Amino acid sequence: MDYRTLGSTGIKVSELCLGTWRFGKETNGVVETDRERAHELLTAAWERGINFIDTANVYGDPNGTSEEFIGDWLQDYAREDFVLASKAYFPFDETNPNGRGLSRKHIRAQIEGTLERLGTDYLDVYYIHRWDDETPIRETLRTLTELVRDGKINYLGASSMAAWKLTKALWQSDVEGLERFEVTQPRFNPTFRDEVADYLDVCADQDLAVCPYSPLESGFLTGKYDRDGSTPDGSRGDLLAWDNHFSEQQWRVLEAVQSVAGELDATPAQVTLRWLLARNRFTCIPIIGARTVDQLDDNTRVSDVSLSDYHVEQIDRAYHGE
Ligand SMILES: NC(=O)c1ccc[n+]([C@@H]2O[C@H](COP(=O)([O-])OP(=O)(O)OC[C@H]3O[C@@H](n4cnc5c(N)ncnc54)[C@H](OP(=O)(O)O)[C@@H]3O)[C@@H](O)[C@H]2O)c1
Secondary structure, eight states: OOEEEOTTSSOEEESSEEEOTTBTOEETTEESBOHHHHHHHHHHHHHTTOOEEEOOTTOTTTTTHHHHHHHHHHTTSOGGGOEEEEEEOSOSOTTOTTSSSSOHHHHHHHHHHHHHHHTOSOEEEEEESSOOTTSOHHHHHHHHHHHHHTTSEEEEEEOSOOHHHHHHHHHHHHHHTOOOEEEEOOBOBTTBOGGGHHHHHHHHHHTOEEOOBSTTGGGGGGTOSOTTOOOOTTSHHHHTTOSSOSOHHHHHHHHHHHHHHHHHTOOHHHHHHHHHHTOOSSOBOOEEOOOSHHHHHHHHGGGGOOOOHHHHHHHHHHHTTO
């Protein structure tokens, strides 16, 4: 496993981050990753050199289950060996009008719950999961800055939002002398690019680390789905009953990824992850959502794969329909 400095922060993270969105998540009556499987994945990830773990207060059913699974597991390990990231924004308590968003009240309540479930007294990265149009960003940034000064958060992160909102938040931090977002988490992969192009320009210009979520487009870029709509049993597409879920452009990109994988004797997942790691305008750390140890092994073998400029061009040309 290779390690990279996380943007303009001082910490080193494995070049893959382990995503835990599906830990404890119940979909159509099926728990996608139960406690035992979650612990197996965390152990396997750690043994393969992954030190960066991504979760959120609302991951799992009920909310907080993913953080609980990680916290249980972490008791047998040294907290200091890990870079832990969590998030707040989405409704945690549907019955409470203040049980969501990015107000001072909600953030202060949520960080306490997250720290307790993870069994730690600080987070390395705390993301705003989305932008809250109902809370001034000044209030959110002031609250997050207080939490950094209290020692509860090391670095601030921002997930999906419009590029102008990310820019506005960075401006607000600068003019008020507040902590600024250092780490970002957009959806980004070879099939999902134009939608985040402006956002990524901000990240490149401001030296923000980029941790793409759904780097394999929820499994599509492994080549496991067929154009006829068939989905392997137990796959995400099967559980969510995807039907004609992907665009022609996505199929074109997948075919290019598969062709490059064939030339390199690699898998489409490895080629996709290497394409992300090869971004050179910013530090890029994909957040992988492997559901089994075999998938994790496939993904971590990205370290054996390198892409030539020609290979990257084949994938880019397919995206642009050239
Ligand atoms: N900030 C946000 O709003 C946001 C949103 C989404 C996710 N995230 C974060 O990003 C993480 C990753 O997202 P994601 O789960 O969508 O990522 P992903 O890697 O694009 O998709 C994961 C799925 O791909 C399949 N897969 C992965 N590796 C495979 C392999 N080698 N061979 C075959 N199938 C493979 C598995 O599907 P099957 O289940 O079908 O086997 C797995 O469930 C999440 O866990 C979470 O931490 C953040």
